[in-house]
Amino acid sequence: MDVQHLIKEQVTVNPVVLYMKGTPQFPQCGFSAVTVQILRACGVSSFLSVNVLENPEIRSGIKEYANWPTIPQLYVRGEFVGGCDIMREMYEDGELQKLLEGLADPN
Numbered sequence: 001m002d003v004q005h006l007i008k009e010q011v012t013v014n015p016v017v018l019y020m021k022g023t024p025q026f027p028q029c030g031f032s033a034v035t036v037q038i039l040r041a042c043g044v045s046s047f048l049s050v051n052v053l054e055n056p057e058i059r060s061g062i063k064e065y066a067n068w069p070t071i072p073q074l075y076v077r078g079e080f081v082g083g084c085d086i087m088r089e090m091y092e093d094g095e096l097q098k099l100l101e102g103l104a105d106p107n
Contacts, residue, residue, distance in 0.1 A: 003061035011075040015103050016047035019062045020072040024049050031084040035072045038091050043104030076100065 011017050016039070022028030024036045028051075039047060052059035052071055063069055066080045074081040076099055081087065090096035 003057045004065060007058065007061055007065045010048060010050065011080075012078045014048040015077055016044055016100070017050065017075040018047055018072055019050045019052055019058070019075075021051070021053050023051055028053060031070075032072045034084050035074060035087055038087050038096065039074075039100075041091065042097050042100045044100055076103070 018024075018035060018039065020027065020029075020032035020035060022032055024045075027033035027036060036049075039045070050058060050062075052062065059071070062071065062073055066073055068080065068083065070083050072083055074083070074087055081090070081096075081099065087096060090099070
């Protein structure tokens with residue numbers, strides 16, 4: 001399976017996908033850490049995280065897939081949302097919480 005097909009499958013099969021450096025438990029960059037914190041603040045702790053440091057093909061392929069040069073990248077319901085700064089702005093405006101409605105973990 002080529003990397004573009006793999007990425008498309010990951011983002012369409014999983015409701016929330018975060019391509020990041022490291023893992024949610026051990027982020028390898030500050031931007032990735034912030035994105036995980038924002039998702040958790042929105043009540044989402046169950047999501048597919050893809051550590052791009054483990055796969056150079058995905059690391060370069062995801063930048064092509066979204067035509068977005070930086071990582072982390074968030075996808076919700078198959079749609080590219082953005083990186084850390086966009087997520088932060090959307091969170092502060094309440095937009096991200098609305099986008100993630102119904103995907104938060106039940107308590």
